[in-house]
Amino acid sequence: MYLNQFLFLSAVLFCLGVYGVLVRKNGVLVLMSIELMLNAVNINLIAFGAFQDNVAGQVFALFTIAVAAAEVGVGLAIVLVIFRNRASIDLDEVDLMKG
């Protein structure tokens, strides 16, 4: 198997995730797109780990999974607070810090 087939798959998934983050305005859907991007990175890590016969790829993929779990927990808490304060999770309306 070529290394590049995994890298291309990962690149396609990452770009779809970027599209989702840019286009979605529902907060939960944006979090899902971010998970898609993190997962694409994991495929890259594992593919390079197998390519170089190095176990570090798997170890760092595990760390990425842990960090993604932490990220989605805090992200959902923030989305819940936004919903509680504004009765909507439309991210286009969250512009309090806009200059």
Place this chain on the structure above:
Amino acid sequence: MLAQNIIFGILAFVMIVAAFRLVTTKNVVRAALFLAIVLAGAAGQFILLAAEFVAVVQVLVYIGAIVVLLLFGVMLTRAPIGRDADVDNDQRLVGGLVALFLLGALAAVLADAWGDDKISFGTVQGVGEVSDSIFGPYVIAFEVVSILLLAALVGAVAIARRD
């Protein structure tokens, strides 16, 4: 090798279609289920790459915990359980162009850098090697991740708590 390539092709096709539907569907619950399909496909790719422990963790943590957490988020924010015309903003064209440009740039760089390098699977790195590595050279990073998870847990409770 041929069988592995066929399985890779099937999994990759399913993953890309599900990921595309994930970012285009109007139904929030359906998006979460498409995310589960993509994550299960990624677990299959990990098994193809002889990383079975990461595949199991992927199913446990991503599909078991994160997708369920996202579904809880959908329920708690009372997202309509049905088609919702109002989940995209008006940047679809620009967003699509940015994503396509990024994909083109990544593909060019990857094709240039890793042209026809093959994965040889010299020594399979099993669970034993992974755990030796986590609790050997990477033990400090492991402890930092533990503290990070604890901090995120406490932080999530502190943020979402009603005062």
